[in-house]
Amino acid sequence: MIDEKLFYKYQRIDDHDSNHTIDNLIKNQFYFSDPTLFNDPFDCRVYYTYRGKEEDWVDLLANAGIDPTSVIKDGILNSDKVFLEKEGDLFTYTPKSTDYYDRDEPFLHGDILKKNLPRVCCFSETDDNILMWSHYTD
Known part of the structure; x- marks a missing residue:
């Protein structure tokens, strides 16, 4: 049995x-639900990390609907590492490390892109x- x-x-x-x-x-x-729409804001939270040129960070922020002037003053990022949160998603910027990262592309932690997250x-x-x-x- x-x-x-x-x-x-x-x-x-x-x-x-x-x-x-x-x-x-x-x-x-x-x-199968979109995990970014769960009723628990910490379930399946998406973390975006960008390692690249500072000027490209401005475009990334603008595309995410975040005002770049909130972290950039006089054309300079306020710190070596910037954390921003928008609608439950956490965006971080780390300056490009020339000894390891030689490509100007975003690295997204967790899943590749929010729209490509698996359904649950x-x-x-x-x-x-x-x-x-x-x-x-x-």
Whole structure:
């Protein structure tokens, strides 16, 4: 006899049903979420680190929607290492090390790009977790 183990999925059902809960139940399929949209801001947080030229950092900040003047004064970065946070993502700048990094490209820690993050489907071994019920019930 095979030991069967049950897994539970805590998931809200609402009018918008953006994760297609009912449709997934009918079709016996799962919805895989974008991990950057989890209700815990520290789950799957994306860390971006750029090692390169200071002037390229300005473009990287602008593309991320961050005002470069918040860290750059008189054309000079305020410190050797800069940390910025925007919408839960952490951006860091480390000046280019000429002995190792000879390419002018961003290095992203964690996953390559936010849009390329894997999708996630979460389950629980318990069906009576009060904290989980409080997150997913109205």
